[in-house]
Amino acid sequence: MEADLRFPIGKPERPNALSEAQRREMIQMISETPANLRAAVAGLSQQQLDTPYRPGGWTVRQVVHHLPDSHMNAYVRMKLALTESEPTIKPYAEDAWAQLPDSKGAIELSLALMDSLHQRWVSLLTAIPAGDFAKKFKHPESGEQTLDKAVAIYSWHGRHHVAHITSLRERNGWR
Numbered sequence: 633m634e635a636d637l638r639f640p641i642g643k644p645e646r647p648n649a650l651s652e653a654q655r656r657e658m659i660q661m662i663s664e665t666p667a668n669l670r671a672a673v674a675g676l677s678q679q680q681l682d683t684p685y686r687p688g689g690w691t692v693r694q695v696v697h698h699l700p701d702s703h704m705n706a707y708v709r710m711k712l713a714l715t716e717s718e719p720t721i722k723p724y725a726e727d728a729w730a731q732l733p734d735s736k737g738a739i740e741l742s743l744a745l746m747d748s749l750h751q752r753w754v755s756l757l758t759a760i761p762a763g764d765f766a767k768k769f770k771h772p773e774s775g776e777q778t779l780d781k782a783v784a785i786y787s788w789h790g791r792h793h794v795a796h797i798t799s800l801r802e803r804n805g806w807r
Contacts, residue, residue: 719770
C-alpha cells in the first residue's frame with residue numbers, strides 16, 4: 633500500500649474536549665513546532681526549498697511560510713474565543729496566501745515569526761484556566777470549535793507539515 637503523501641502522519645483527530653494530560657501533551661507539541669520546523673529545513677538549498685513536497689503540492693518554502701500564516705490565524709481565533717461570546721471567525725484562502733510574494737521569499741522571517749508566535753501562544757495556553765478550553769468559536773465552513781479542539785488540530789497541524797518536509801527529505805535522500 634502506497635503512503636498518502638498528503639497525510640504523512642494521518643488525518644487529525646478532532647475531539648471537542650481533552651483531558652488535562654492530553655491538553656498538556658498537545659500544548660507541548662505546539663511549543664516544539666518551531667524547533668522541529670527549523671530542524672526539518674536545516675541545510676536545504678534554495679532548489680530544495682522550491683521543491684514540492686508531493687506532486688501538485690506546495691513547495692517546502694510555501695509550507696514554511698504557511699505555518700505562521702495558519703498559526704497566527706489560530707492564535708487570533710483563540711483570543712477571540714477567550715474575549716467574546718462564541719465569535720464567528722473569518723476563514724482565509726490559504727492556497728491564495730501561498731501564492732503571495734511573501735510566501736516565495738526567504739524562509740528566515742517565517743522561522744523567526746514561528747519562534748515568537750509560539751512563545752506567545754504557548755504562554756497563553758499554559759496560563760488560561762482549564763475551563764476556558766471549552767470556550768467556542770464558529771468557523772463558517774467547519775462549524776463550532778472549542779479551544780480544546782483547536783489545540784488538538786494545531787498540535788497535529790505543525791507535525792503534519794514538518795512531516796511533509798522530513799518525508800520529502802527521506803524520499804530524496806537529502807541529508
